[in-house]
Each structure stands twice: as structure tokens, then as C-alpha cells.
Amino acid sequence: MESKLGFVPKSFDYTSAIINTGDSFRQKFGRFEAKIKVKNPAQVQNSFWMVADKSLPHIDIFKTFNGGKIMNANFWGSENSPQKSEFKVKGIDLSKGYFIYSLDWSANELVWKINDVPVKTQTTGIPQDPMYLNFSLAVKEARNDLNAEMEIDWIRCYQRK
16 A cells, blocks of 8 residues: 555544644744534544644643543653653543633743633743644544544634734
8 A cells, every 4th residue: 555645545443533734824922722622532532732843842732631631731852852741631521512722832931721721831841943733533442332523613823913
């Protein structure tokens, strides 16, 4: 089989998906937000993240893991010496519908928010490269009862004047 754009065609009983703005939109600094609702997050990994031209820098604005919990992260450094800051967000019941996940990114600070409430601030490892948006739903293991969804109502990006 011949790969095209890094993908190898193959039949599965399930699918994963990714949508990104790599060819159409990149931005350095600003506010990045999306209104997202997930269904059965324990069955898959839902993600709203940003990355530059290489695997680093990389920022997870919203990611589900380990039974539907929320984790956000910042990865920076070099391929030979990567660094990371990961944190879990507690107290969010994802079954309640849509939430607005956002990142305020300046030259000196990253601030993650859910429904405009700050959940984490970081002042080290701040990316200085334009990044593009990614939205993905990854199936970690085949299941007969797989019934998961990630709905995105809207996406907004703002740049400071």
C-alpha cells in the first residue's frame, strides 16, 4: 500500500478523525477557543490542540484521557531534550453538554480557561512560533460498543492589536 500525506489506507471496524488548519491558518499569540461537546469520552481521546511545524512546541488546550478526565499540557524544548507541563482539570462533568475551552497566549504567559474561568497559568516554556489548530478524536482500542462523538459548535481565534 502506498501512503499519501502520511496515511496508509486500511479497513477498520472503527475510525479516528483529525481536522487541522495547517495549510490555511497559523497564528502566534492571541486567544484560541472552541465550544465543544463530547459523548462517551471514556471510549476515546478527544483533543483540541496546537502545534508548530515540528512536534514541539505543542499545546493541549483540551484533551480527554483515562475514563473521560480532562488534561491540558504544554510541551516545549528540542526533540532531543523535550520538556512538558501537564495538569488535570477536576470538577467538570462532561455529560452536561457544551463547554468553551480557551487558551490565552502571550509572549510571557499561557492561561487555560473553561467557560472563561482560568484553570491554569504557566510562565515557563512559552512558545514563540506560529502554531496551527488541531481537533481530533482518537480511538485507543477497538470496541464493539463504541459510541463516542465530539461536536464542535464554533471555533474562534483572536489576535491582540
